[in-house]
Structure formats: C-alpha cells, structure tokens
Amino acid sequence: MPVSTSVRVRTVGRSAGVVAAAIAATLVLATPASAHVEVGSEGARALAENVTLNFDAATESDAAGIIKLEVFLPKGITPADVTYGKGPAGWKLAPTDKGFTVSGPPVAVGEDVTYSVVVRQLPDAKSLVFKTLQTYDDGRVDRWIELGESSGGGHGHSAPVLKLQEAAPGAEPVAPTPSASPTPSASPTSAAPSPSDPPATEPADAKPTASDRATATAEEDGSSPALPIGIAVAVLALAGGGLWWFLKSRRNGTA
Numbered sequence: 015m016p017v018s019t020s021v022r023v024r025t026v027g028r029s030a031g032v033v034a035a036a037i038a039a040t041l042v043l044a045t046p047a048s049a050h051v052e053v054g055s056e057g058a059r060a061l062a063e064n065v066t067l068n069f070d071a072a073t074e075s076d077a078a079g080i081i082k083l084e085v086f087l088p089k090g091i092t093p094a095d096v097t098y099g100k101g102p103a104g105w106k107l108a109p110t111d112k113g114f115t116v117s118g119p120p121v122a123v124g125e126d127v128t129y130s131v132v133v134r135q136l137p138d139a140k141s142l143v144f145k146t147l148q149t150y151d152d153g154r155v156d157r158w159i160e161l162g163e164s165s166g167g168g169h170g171h172s173a174p175v176l177k178l179q180e181a182a183p184g185a186e187p188v189a190p191t192p193s194a195s196p197t198p199s200a201s202p203t204s205a206a207p208s209p210s211d212p213p214a215t216e217p218a219d220a221k222p223t224a225s226d227r228a229t230a231t232a233e234e235d236g237s238s239p240a241l242p243i244g245i246a247v248a249v250l251a252l253a254g255g256g257l258w259w260f261l262k263s264r265r266n267g268t269a
Contacts, residue, residue: 050072050158050172050174051069051070051071051072051083051146051148051158051173051174052069052070052174053067053068053069053070053144053174053175053176054067054068054070054176055067055068055176057179058136058176058177058178058179059136059178059179059180059181059182060136060137060138060139060140060178060179060180060181060185061135061136061137061138061181061182061185061186061187062135062136062181062182062185063134063135063136063188064132064133064134064135065132065133065135065136066099066130066131066132066133067130067131067132067133067176068128068129068130069083069085069127069128069129069130069131069144069146069174070126070127070128071083071126071127071128071146071148072126073121073123073124073125073126073127073150074148074156075123075150075152075154076123076124077123077152078120078123078150078151078152078154079120079121079122079123079125079150079151080120080121080125080126080127080148080149080150080151081117081118081119081120081121081149081150081151082115082116082117082118082147082148082149083115083116083117083127083129083146083147083148083149084110084113084114084115084146084147084149085113085114085115085116085144085145085146086112086113086144086145086146086159087112087113087114087144088137088139088142088143088144089137090136090137090138090139090142091133091136091137091142092190092191093109093110093111093112093113093114094109094191094192095133095134095135095191096109096113096114096131096132096133096134097131097132097134098116098129098131098132099129099130099131099132100129100130101116101118101127101128101129101130102118102119102121102127102129103118103119104118104119105117105118105119105129106118107131114131116129116131117149120150120151134188134191135187135188136178137187138181138187139178140177140178141175141176141177141178142175142176142178143161143173143174143175144173144174144175144176145158145159145173145174146158146159146173146174147159156171157171158171158172158173158174159171159173160172160173161173
C-alpha cells in the first residue's frame, strides 16, 4: 500500500510539471513579441503596374491607440508613385520626402490597423523593404526598421518585406512619375530615441550650401550700420578718457 501511494504521488507530480510547461509555452507565444507590421500583395511581381499593397500593423500597446504609420519607401518607388487605397475611418495619406504617412483619429486600444495603397509600378527587384514607424496617441513609437538577422530571429522589430516574383516577359519600366510636393516628415529621433534610425534622418555633419555661405558673407560685409556705429562709440570713449587724464594731470601739476 505505501509503495502504491508513492507511485501515485510521483505520477501526479510529473503530470503537474507537464501542465505547467504547456501553460508557460502558451504564455510565451501570446507575448507582444509576436506583434509586427506586415505587407502583402497577391501575385506581386517585379515591374508590375498599379499594384495594391496591403499593410497590417499589429498593436503593442494595451493603453493607447495607433494614430499614425510612417513608411519609408524602398529604392525604385517614389512618394508620387503611391496613392491611398483604404484604411481606418477618417485616415488619410500624405507624401513625405522619403515615403508617406497614413494617419487619423486614434483606433481603439488593442486594435490593429489594416490599410492599403496602390503603387504605380514596382521596381525590378526580388524583394522590397518598407521600414515603418508606428505612433500611438500617448506618444509611444514602435520602430519596425530592423533587417534580416538584426531582428533577433523574428522577436525584434523587423521591417515589413515584400517578396516579388520575376517580371513578366516583355515588362518594361514606365516613365517616372512627376514629383509631388511632399509633406516634411518629423524626425524619428525626436519622437523616440533608437540605436537604429531609418533613412529619413539628415546627416549630422551637413555642410552649408553656397546660398548659406553667400548670405553669411553679405552679413559680414557690413550691410548693417552696427559696425561703424560701434567704432565711433569706441573712438569717442577713448577721446573722452584722454581729455580727463590731461585735465587731471594739469590739476596735479598746479597743486
């Protein structure tokens, strides 16, 4: 009888361990690490025209709603090549200097954002990367900009990637789209510091242009009357000091 009881205790202990491991695995799979931004297009191929791209941005916040997604376009697609398809109610598309934004009223907390755009023509490439900044109404920014192995095996903030099939026989690049006036995009670094910045940031060591140098030269050439006035004041001050010293010396000599 004691032996049978001991066996039952060990069996129950092993069963409890298995159940605990299963629960832990379920919790790991349900963590926010599985959140992402994805892009897809059925049958997309290089040099295809008027292609609809569908984006799905999963939320990582349980306290705020998504209000904006800023996308940095890959080489071969310009902001003028992109038009809005559909998205959340009240959201609109605006071109930027390196891509576009889709934004509008905050979606409900915990709700993902799905939207689409139409690209005039896809470039001749095997894959396209669409780095994305995802902004919430509390100021939080998720930076989906990591590439390849830097994303840590899918548990980091990987950038959306679209795989393309080979171009159809006879497909050719179309004439470039006339550039539209983009809306300047906000600096990603001002919204949320990150060790990896998307390509929208300007070089920190940018040199002044010829126009800037010309403006500085014009200011230094004395177009303002401040310089001659300052010289005149200095001369008067020196003259007054010399006169005071002369009068004091004479008084001392007379005494």
